Amino acid sequence: MNGAPTETEKEMSNSPNLKSADLVVIGGGIIGCWTALHLARAGKQVCVVEKAEIAHNGSGRNRGNVRVQLREAVERDLINRSLVLWQGFEESARTTVEYRVTGNLLVSYDETLTADFQIEVDRHRAIGLDAHIVEGAALRELVPHISPDIVAGFLTTQDGHVNGQLATWEAARQAKLAGVRFLRGTAADLIEHDHGKVTAVQTSAGRIATESVLVAAAGDSVRLLEPLGIKTPISLALHQILVTEKLPFVTGPYLRCASPRISFCQTASGTLLLGLGPASDIAPDAPQRVEPSKIEAIARETIRLVPALKDAHIVRSWSGLFDLTPDGRAMIGPAEHVSGLWIATGFNGHGMAIAPSVTESLAQAILGETPTVSLDPFAPVRFERPLDIEASDEPVSRVGHLGNLVAPPIQ
Ligand SMILES: Cc1cc2nc3c(=O)[nH]c(=O)nc-3n(C[C@H](O)[C@H](O)[C@H](O)COP(=O)(O)OP(=O)(O)OC[C@H]3O[C@@H](n4cnc5c(N)ncnc54)[C@H](O)[C@@H]3O)c2cc1C
Known part of the structure; x- marks a missing residue:
């Protein structure tokens, strides 16, 4: 927070x-x-x-x-x-x-998903939204240090x-x-x-x-x-967040990977709020902990997605509940x-x-x-x-x- x-x-x-x-x-x-x-x-x-x-x-x-x-x-x-x-x-x-x-940028390590991104670009444009496939230099302009294993992204700009x-x-x-x-x-x-x-x-x-x-x-x-x-x-799911120190520009759009579901945004102050989905089920009165195994997985998948973040410091973590309906x-x-x-x-x-x-x-x-x-x-x-x-x-x-x-x- x-x-x-x-x-x-x-x-x-x-x-x-x-x-x-x-x-x-x-x-x-x-x-x-x-x-x-x-x-x-x-x-x-x-x-x-x-x-x-x-x-x-x-x-x-x-x-x-x-x-x-x-x-x-x-x-x-x-x-x-x-x-x-x-x-x-x-x-x-x-x-x-x-x-x-x-904007929001959905990326994937799986080349076959580019066809699915294209379907979504067409569907989003059909309802009046600004949507694009981004690749190569355009992708790297949005997230300069993104992994070379990421080939394409689905960008919406509004x-x-x-x-x-x-x-x-x-x-x-x-x-x-x-x-x-x-x-x-x-x-x-x-x-x-x-x-x-x-x-x-x-x-x-x-x-x-x-x-x-x-x-x-x-x-x-x-x-x-x-x-x-x-x-x-209503059932509950626990989501866990790691916060980095303030960093120079990492990403313009909110960045999400389709699989594994690592995602983060860069706040106005320069910190990154990192998370990994899907959120896990939790009973109403169970303690809301930040799990060490989850911290490791978030850090590992973030570095895989943007290897230049390997030296970034984590300064805080918290967890929070999603209130879910069927x-x-x-x-x-x-x-x-x-x-x-x-x-x-x-x-x-x-x-x-x-x-x-x-x-x-x-x-x-x-x-x-x-x-x-x-x-x-x-x-x-x-x-x-x-x-x-x-x-x-x-x-x-x-x-x-x-x-x-x-x-x-x-x-
Ligand atoms: C980790 C995490 C990440 C999220 N990321 C996003 C995101 O990126 N984008 C997005 O759109 N949404 C996101 N959400 C969801 C979003 O935060 C919530 O949907 C939204 O804040 C819900 O607001 P609310 O007022 O319904 O609930 P809350 O903010 O939970 O407020 C409910 C309040 O009710 C109070 N309360 C409960 N019982 C009582 C009582 N008996 N008497 C008095 N007060 C009581 C609680 O103390 C609490 O303050 C995220 C949520 C979490 C947990």
């Missing part, structure tokens, strides 16, 4: 004696903070309850890939809208959230990169300015309801009366929703049987990228307005009864499924 901005942290004092709110948001990640911001700007009295700290979990531990490449069809409008909103957010930030357009930690604190800071009240270090324990309507949230700091609750607590949402009879089929899509929308209850969870390891448009459309839905981007394909109720949702496009190449971060290796 890149360290919480202390100036902002000081400004984020807790609101004392909070007894009621129009809406209680449970979870101070990017989804909770940014939705709260939209709703406060629309005149609602909002309170965010965060059991640990702003950006303590996924939102402060991610790699900030605002990936357009290999995005599932149902998320395309969300990512396209988010690209615009990220740019505006960067411009409105007090300092910076380090949002930049960087993808972005952001610092998730800074972005979440900035959303919280703007929310506080807009009137959102924060209770940090406060756990929501129970959502009270009466005759099918939300009435209050019991927290470790007391009871908050409310008619509306948004559960944006990532994997912990299960504990809050299942007592209300809401089916929440169909790979987030659960976003109202709970059907409890009026006033809203859900936004299960972002499958890529929620930072789409957070701007998810939170914009979710806030609109909560306000009873028509969302800019329809959230129907993400309706939580789909796990209780099948919905008539347009089928997603099937992967047409052997790399098409790599947008799914826990997908099996390429066959």
Whole structure:
């Protein structure tokens, strides 16, 4: 994690004696903070309850890939809208959230995958994206020291990169300015309801009366929703990250290898955030360790991909959880049987990228307005009864499924 901005942290004092709110948001990640911001700007009295700290979990531990490449069809409008909103957010930030357009580059040691890259270039162009095969000097301009064993890459150029930690604190800071009240270090324990309507949230700091609750607590949402009879089929996977010292230019785009799934980005400050997929399953209460065997594998495969990195120093490591749903899509929308209850969870390891448009459309839905981007394909109720949702496009190449971060290796 890149360290919480202390100036902002000081400004984020807790609101004392909070007894009621129009809406209680449970979870101070990017989804909770940014939705709260939209709703406060629309005149609602909002309170965010965060059991640990702003950006303590996924939102402060991610790699900030605002990936357009290999995005599932149902998320395309969300990512396209988010690209615009990220740019505006960067411009409105007090300092910076380090949002930049960087592109994504998928490479392979396996020459036969070049044909699959070409299929994806054609498919991406057909939906209006800028996509290319890059080889030879063009490839080496993007990643000068890439292994000579890498022959070709699939490049998309509209993808972005952001610092998730800074972005979440900035959303919280703007929310506080807009009137959102924060209770940090406060756990929501129970959502009270009466005759099918939300009435209050019991927290470790007391009871908050409310008619509306948004559960944006990532994997912990299960504990809050299942007592209300809401089916929440979320499983967890652990992803591990190594951080290098600040380095001179290594890569422009976010670099991913198709197999093995080593990947990294170079942050605005010059560090590399290294990782190796797929993420591994983990039980909800298991300790989140950085495994020595994983560290070795990440280091080995990074050096194989860019041999010049053999002398780079690792300065930090951390692990973080992906909250996964059976169909790979987030659960976003109202709970059907409890009026006033809203859900936004299960972002499958890529929620930072789409957070701007998810939170914009979710806030609109909560306000009873028509969302800019329809959230129907993400309706939580789909796990209780099948919905008539347009089928997603099937992967047409052997790399098409790599947008799914826990997908099996390429066959
Ligand atoms: C290692 C890693 C790399 C990633 N890389 C990327 C990437 O490159 N691009 C991308 O788009 N996404 C990425 N992601 C995913 C992305 O970070 C998440 O999808 C996104 O941050 C989810 O935000 P959130 O607000 O839903 O959850 P979180 O940020 O996890 O926030 C949930 C909050 O709820 C709080 N909470 C839980 N229970 C309670 C309770 N009972 N009471 C009060 N508070 C509670 C938690 O403390 C937490 O702060 C990555 C994730 C990880 C872990």
